Amino acid sequence: MVRGRISRLSVRDVRFPTSLAGHGSDAMHTDPDYSAAYVVIETDAEDGLRGCGITFTLGKGTEVVVCAVKALAHHVLNKALGDIVGDFRGFYRQLTSDGQLRWIGPEKGVVHLATAAVLNALWDLWAKQEGKPLWKLLVDMDPKVLVSCMDFRYISDALTEEEAYEMLRKGRVGSREREAQMLAQGYPAYTTSCAWLGYPDNTLKQLCSRALQDGWTRFKVKVGADLQDDIRRCRLIRDMIGPEKTLMMDANQRWDVPEAVEWMVKLAEFKPLWIEEPTSPDDILGHATISKALAPLGIGVATGEQCHNRVMFKQLLQAKALQFLQIDSCRLGSVNESLSVLLMAHKFGIPVCPHAGGVGLCELVQHLIIFDYIAVSASLENRMCEYVDHLHEHFKYPVLIQKASYMPPKDAGYSTEMKESSVKEHQFPGGAVWKKLLAGREN
DSSP, X not given: OOOOBEEEEEEEEEEOOXXXXXXXXXXXXXXXXXXXXXXXXXXXXXXXXXXXEEEEEETXXXXXXXXXXXXXXXXXXXXXXXXXXXXXXXXXXXXXXXXXXXXXXSSSHXXXXXXXXXXXXXXXXXHHHHTSBHHHHHHHSOHHHHHHTSOOTTTTTTOOHHHHHHHHHHHTTTHHHHHHHHHHHOEEEEEOTTOOTTOOHHHHHHHHHHHHHTTOOEEEEEOOSOHHHHHHHHHHHHHHHOTTSEEEEEOTTOSOHHHHHHHHHHHGGGOEEEEESOSOTTOHHHHHHHHHHHGGGTOEEEEOTTOXXXXXXXXXXXXXXXXXXXXXXXXXXXXXXXXXXXXXXXXXXXXXXXXXXXXXXXXXXXXXXXXXXXXXXXXXXXXXXXXXXXXXXXXXXXXXXXXXXXXXXXXXXXXXXXXXXXXXXXXXXXXXHHHHHHXXXXX
């Protein structure tokens, strides 16, 4: 039973100094401080439940997203939660079609990141009120209701509302068995924690060795800054994990299109399953050119973590520009938009391997990919979800990894609620962690 009128929306700038140890470093982001715009929504309902939503950012950019969240707040305040979820498509469109804010989007950039944070909080609140984890809320939802949450504007040439309903209806066949399988075995994951570009070799070796001992069989390495160094590091990792384990590579948008092809030809000896973000994330035809060139080498192209919206994913799929689709639970407009992308990927026969890591991305996206397997794709072939072992201790309901797999969350909500002590300590610039660091820099 959905209840309550939204009485308060707060947003805070939460940052973690991950750059100090090189965590998250890649060819384009050499000193990232993992951060989040953290939204909390409260209602006048007597249950006292709060909806918590985040958007992952890096450092200084967080303050811009926080401003955008505040600019969107008037769309949410004083609205009945039941009215919002009762016409979620209409509310999504209201939020993304703000007459003034739309101009600096539309449905992309800072405003869309802020939209995701707000919507993530609303989905968290809805799931908490229903007493279910988000994935279970979606799995149990009538297909007609699920379809009513999605906006098909701009994608109906690739996926119609009728097609979406039919996919979800068919997805109910065998869903109980797949749900039981997920609860018992979890969803397969791969690790990015071992091979950040800024890690020295000793750290890389130690982390890789530990991951192997913990049962990991899929590894991703950052590349793109220096070819000879990439060859050396990829050889080191391939020698450690052996020929039978899966290796992926991630260039984080570093290359021009011809450069990407030339570079990957030279890295092909290490048998990568994919090269991720080989060029500008906006270059759909460039990705298509790279995909065609690398296909004879058995190397796929993966992208999506910085794909603005469902329209870009539609075009990537139509252009055969990717072989692995990587939704991001904060780059897209929350669950509403992610659902439409999952369904398009299913129609085009492309596996979804979500982007995760950062602050809370693992907590969020586990729900989406578990739902995808149970209710949409019904397949684990060439499918895995990214896992990065950073910052989970700051969440009230952190991810649970067993045997290199995501175990389905059992707590109600979207797993987005952070520990209040962590938020206070890491709030920028007044939290204790930042007061100390900033004082040290001044001295």
